[in-house]
Amino acid sequence: MRPTIDDLLATARVVSLPLRTRFRGIDHREALLLEGPRGATEFSPFVEYDDAEAATWLAAALDFGWGDEPAVFRSSVRVNATLPVVEPGRVAEVLDRFSGCRTVKVKVADPGQRLEEEVARVRAVREYLGPEGRIRLDANGGWTVDEAERAVHALAEFDLEYVEQPCESVDELAQVRERIRYMGIGVAADESVRKAEDPLAVARAGAADLLVIKAQPLGGIAAAERIIAEAGLPVVVSSALDTSVGLSMGAHLAAAVPQLEYDCGLGTAALLTADVTDAPLTPIDGAVPVRRIDLSAGLLDRHEASADRRDWWLDRLRRCYALLDALDE
Template sequence: MTPELVDLLGSARVVRLPMRTRFRGITEREAVLFEGPEGWTEFSPFLEYDDDESASWLHAAIDFGWRAAPALLRDRLPVNATVPAVPADAVPGVLARYPGARTAKVKVAEPGQSLTDDVARVRAVREQLGPEGRLRVDANTLWNVDEAEHAIHALAPFDLEYVEQPCAGIDELAEIRRRTKYMGIPIAADESVRKASDPLAVARAGAADILIVKAQPLGGIHSALRIVAEAGLPVVVSSAIDTSVGIAMGAHLAASVPELDFDCGLGTVAMFVQDVAEEPLLPVAGGIPVARPAVDAGRLAELEAPAERRDWWLERVRRCYRVLERTAAL
């Protein structure tokens, strides 16, 4: 069942959630929530994404709100802590928001910072996790191949689980994977999957060992599961700084993946000061449940975005809906 645009807009609530720490250049996260027959769902492409790219996120929202989720293979998921590009001395406070997490993903290559800052931050995380903890780093495409090679050498002593999207292009990923293969540190692809016109190209090119999959950018749970099956690579299910509603979408995806060898990047509700759910999907004992949280009416009202932002988002929904109609995706 596909909703008419008028029905979609009729249930829309636009919210703005304050964040504890600047992340990805923002201190507030905006999202549109819809209530469908299957429950609440979310549309929250980043502000700079154009309509064609954002339309996949709307397709995902419709998929989760108007289509039954696949059969679940697990009811709880281990999640990683997410460490923004904070000073090393702020690391313990960040990790404290993820009680019981055995894995941490650390942002590196932050514009305006140096590799020295990255090394200090990663060292601090390793000291907090101890030798048994799992530590992964994410450069968000911001190194070239030579910079990536140098950085991976500098960070290797901290026993990296993998390096996520060190470079932008698929050819660059393949080259850095070739250069560092002897080190035994896997290369994971994120942007090369979720932002690509062909999300399977990176797997076909042998440019990554692991794929990062996110429900919203890939068009929803069912679409993402098809990509996972065709890629034939291990996957990490992650989020895009979603509210608890979007995290629930990612959790249902992760719970449907046949093999899930890595902790999920689905603990990011801990990055918000407030959330929309009655019981936010915050990490407890290193994991989150696979559940659709009830949305709190009072919190929806309290976190409602200003009128001009609401209008901006609803017009964006209209444009993206038209993209889906034009491409026969609905």
């Protein structure tokens, strides 16, 4: 049974957590935390998302806090480090926070970045990792097809694992995949899965070699498991710059995937300077454990969002809950 909106409001806490490095254009990550019978859960769609998209994230929070526990195949999940757009001289400083991670996801295609700057940043990552480490790129749909091809050619010397969402549309992904296939560099789809009306369209179109799967944007662990099963492609389970609670949701999803070939994007608590628990889900020896998170009352108080931001989130919670109710009807 779905909890009532009053049940949710009774435990809702809104936090604003500072980031170590500016990421996705923000310096603080806001999130709304809830307590269900299964434990703490998270509702944290980015502030620019409309209510229809955000309601799917609420469905995920309710699934994790009130739904069935998924069956899991592993007790820990190997994760990648995530490198925001930083100067090459800061690469080691950022990556040192990701203990034992053998894979680095490098953010690229940032507005205003020149290709030679991205080459310098990726070169610094390769020097940090050595020859055995793995490098993947994430463009967040920021390139045209021609720009993507040019960038992959320029960066291929650093032995890329794959490039994530190089372009925005499924058709563009298919074109890029065809153009770079001969180099042995795969194409991963992220936004074309989590922001699409049909998350399976990219798989049916043969436009990607693997899918990036995120529990919150897809409506929760059970919904994500169905998409993984139907897509029939390898997956990387990732996060959306969540608190440790949201990362726990992602870790449970990753643990429920029978075949997990790639390191997952669930180490991003290392990008936060604060969290909502005394035992954050940060990488240890390149992995995170699959466990529930105990909220810290002291940290929730310390990082509580301002009154106007709290009201904004609670209003958003009410609107998204009403959308879920309407869909059920």
